[in-house]
Amino acid sequence: MRHRTFLAFILPSALAMLLFIALPIVSVAVQSLYVEPPKVLVTVQSCTPFACTDDVQVDERATAELRKKHPLGGFNGLGTYTDRAHLAFGEIAGILGQNTGFADTLGRIYNLPFYRALAFTLAYTFIVTPLAIMLGFSIALAVNAVPRAIKGPVIFVSLLPMIITPLIGSLMVYWMINSEGIIGATLQWLFDDPNLYLKASPTLTWIVIFLYGVWTNGPFSFIVFYAGLQTMPLDTLESAMIDGASRWERIRFVVIPHMSPLVTFVALVQLMDNFRVFEPIVGFNSQASATSLSYFIFSDLNGQFSQLFGSAAATSMLTIAGVVILLIPVLIRTWREFNRKAA
Numbered sequence: 123m124r125h126r127t128f129l130a131f132i133l134p135s136a137l138a139m140l141l142f143i144a145l146p147i148v149s150v151a152v153q154s155l156y157v158e159p160p161k162v163l164v165t166v167q168s169c170t171p172f173a174c175t176d177d178v179q180v181d182e183r184a185t186a187e188l189r190k191k192h193p194l195g196g197f198n199g200l201g202t203y204t205d206r207a208h209l210a211f212g213e214i215a216g217i218l219g220q221n222t223g224f225a226d227t228l229g230r231i232y233n234l235p236f237y238r239a240l241a242f243t244l245a246y247t248f249i250v251t252p253l254a255i256m257l258g259f260s261i262a263l264a265v266n267a268v269p270r271a272i273k274g275p276v277i278f279v280s281l282l283p284m285i286i287t288p289l290i291g292s293l294m295v296y297w298m299i300n301s302e303g304i305i306g307a308t309l310q311w312l313f314d315d316p317n318l319y320l321k322a323s324p325t326l327t328w329i330v331i332f333l334y335g336v337w338t339n340g341p342f343s344f345i346v347f348y349a350g351l352q353t354m355p356l357d358t359l360e361s362a363m364i365d366g367a368s369r370w371e372r373i374r375f376v377v378i379p380h381m382s383p384l385v386t387f388v389a390l391v392q393l394m395d396n397f398r399v400f401e402p403i404v405g406f407n408s409q410a411s412a413t414s415l416s417y418f419i420f421s422d423l424n425g426q427f428s429q430l431f432g433s434a435a436a437t438s439m440l441t442i443a444g445v446v447i448l449l450i451p452v453l454i455r456t457w458r459e460f461n462r463k464a465a
Contacts, residue, residue: 141358147442154202158196191298192413195432197399203437208236209440236437239418240444245447247396250335255388257336259342263373265344266351277348284341292405293380296332324411331402331412343388349386351377384457393448398441415441 186391189195204211217230263279268276283291298305303321310318324356352379363370378385400416403409409417415437422434 124222146201150435150438153431154439155197155199155432156197157202157432158194158195158430159189169306176412198432202432203440206234208436210234210236232346236415236418236440237414239413242328242412243399243414243416243444246332246335246399247393249332250339250396251389251392253332253336254339254392255385257340257341258345259347259387261340262343262347262351263377265440280344281341283338288338289405290403291338292402293335295330296406299330303354327406327408327411331406331408334406335396335399336378339392342392346384346388347381350381354380374449386452390449393452394445397445397448416442 135420138357168177203209206213214231214233217227222230232241265276265280267271291334297303301305301310306319308314358370358376362376367375398416399414400420403414403417404410406412419434419437419441422430422437
């Protein structure tokens with residue numbers, strides 16, 4: 123392909139990526155270096171027939187003029203990244219300087235808001251991603267082996283979690299595990315404990331969210347692996363059967379090596395998607411027991427008194443950095459395999 127033809131082919135995609143990905147990221151990065159301008163407070167005297175009192179109120183007009191004059195707010199540099207609501211360098215230095223036990227130190231760091239959200243996000247990513255890949259691969263093998271007459275309905279049922287909107291699906295599961303739901307009421311009856319409530323335990327809340335994540339991510343892995351199984355060379359499988367290989371040996375030594383590029387692709391997509399987990403937190407109303415970096419951003423943008431754009435932007439940039447760090451090992455492995463095949 124000529125360079126001119128290649129440039130003409132890639133130019134629309136490059137422009138779209140520049141306008142809708144690169145420029146917004148640059149804008150968020152710039153916003154993360156600023157903090158919201160302070161509100162202008164005025165003292166208003168209120169008098170009654172008996173006495174006068176001074177009340178402090180927000181001067182909305184002066185505040186609006188200040189924000190108009192400084193739309194980005196005050197420059198804060200990397201101060202937002204290092205404050206207590208984010209990386210909390212000062213607090214961590216103080217905790218480490220006290221030379222307490224490892225468990226106590228880890229627990230105190232976990233109590234910091236950003237690290238609590240990061241801990242859940244990482245746990246969700248590293249638990250849900252491999253389990254969803256294994257579930258999708260198992261379903262693909264099972265569906266590929268069923269008779270053609272029932273293959274269509276089985277595929278439809280397997281894709282149901284993908285069809286349901288994630289927020290609606292999490293709400294449905296939340297209602298089921300609620301104390302008045304079918305699962306919650308059944309557990310109370312089985313254990314004869316009317317006070318048994320899954321959401322009362324942070325550990326059980328995490329487990330339920332992880333299981334929900336595996337259930338909703340499994341169909342994507344399934345549809346990719348099922349498509350890959352259709353490209354499986356039958357002569358290779360038949361040769362393995364003639365040599366006496368069992369079903370498990372055929373899967374291990376023939377099917378899995380053939381599907382390894384798809385495993386890498388699915389892992390890349392799901393690592394990025396799971397690191398941005400958000401809907402289950404809202405659907406399960408579990409922010410008291412389990413919160414994520416994406417929910418952290420949502421909270422900053424929907425504050426009770428004001429929108430913390432700088433804080434949300436800093437968390438967004440840290441989230442992007444986390445995704446890049448997670449993808450580096452997978453990308454390095456893909457690059458090495460590409461070079462080995464090219465050689």
